[in-house]
Amino acid sequence: MRALLLVLLFFLAGAVLPAPATAPMLATSYRHGVAVPEFLVSEKLDGVRGRWDGQRLWTRGGAPVTTPPGFTRGWPGEPMEGELWLGRGRFDEVGAIVRRLDADPRAWRGVRFMVFDLPAHPGPFTGRVVRMRRLVAAAGSPTLAMIPQRHFRSATELDAELARVVAAGGEGLVLHRGAALYRAGRSDDLLKYKPYQDAEAQVVAHLPGQGKYAGRMGAVQVRTADGRQFRIGSGFTDAQRGDPPPVGTWLTYRYNGLTSTGLPRFARFVRVRDELPPPDPLR
DSSP: OHHHHHHHHHHHHHHTSOOOSSOOEEEEEOOTTOOGGGEEEEEOOOSEEEEEOSSOEEETTSOBOOOOTTTTTTOOSSOEEEEEEOOTTOHHHHHHHHHOSSOOHHHHTTOEEEEEEOTTOOSOHHHHHHHHHHHHHHHOOTTEEEOOOBOOSSHHHHHHHHHHHHHTTOOOEEEEETTOOOOSEEEEEEEEEOSSEEEEEEEEEEEEBOGGGBTSEEEEEEEOTTSOEEEEOBSOOHHHHHSOOOTTOEEEEEESSBOTTSOBTTOEEEEEOOSSSOOOTTO
């Protein structure tokens, strides 16, 4: 109940403030055969995506982010996109921090906004990278940094980098075509490369458990943005089965390919999405 009230309050807080008007640029999945040298490559940070409009922070879904006093001091007046990040493997922590309506300075200690794009910049991504470096350096803020961008000469080098990042606890890679202009919506100029597939779906029902899960949630019935429904029963902790994600919640799941009917194979729960309202399900 408390979690549901926080979600409602989060919506109400966003309702009284205008959200950024520009839709974000969204990634498609990497496919072998892509001309790797045409892209700049960065680590895909497992944080909460946000947008700085020059005055305040917003989630990707358009809800305002409450930060402690001084967190954004010195940041540029130019719009920036990035990840609110604590470190590898700490998504749940940073998600909980961002959801809070009261910004506890102690909780925010260590959170940084890791910039990866400039949505209002008119130039190609290579030019935006140069501009990002200058903006971050000029700000001199301990809470503002830029995600490093690198070139790789071949798919073999790219695969080696993916293996290195994943072995170190990272999520995967992002490839951004150097010549690409910023374009709202899903684009083949922006690719995500992970060792597994993932997607989002909305909880539509709780299904009762049996055996050791009797009296608790056994699985959730979910619906994708295109209307397909299926069940997810693995990946949940005992605590989550006792207090499952509420109906209406969007969650991330991993899967291994699709069945002949187009449904995810071996779908398993990863986490509840922290961006409100619900994100594009293919992010």
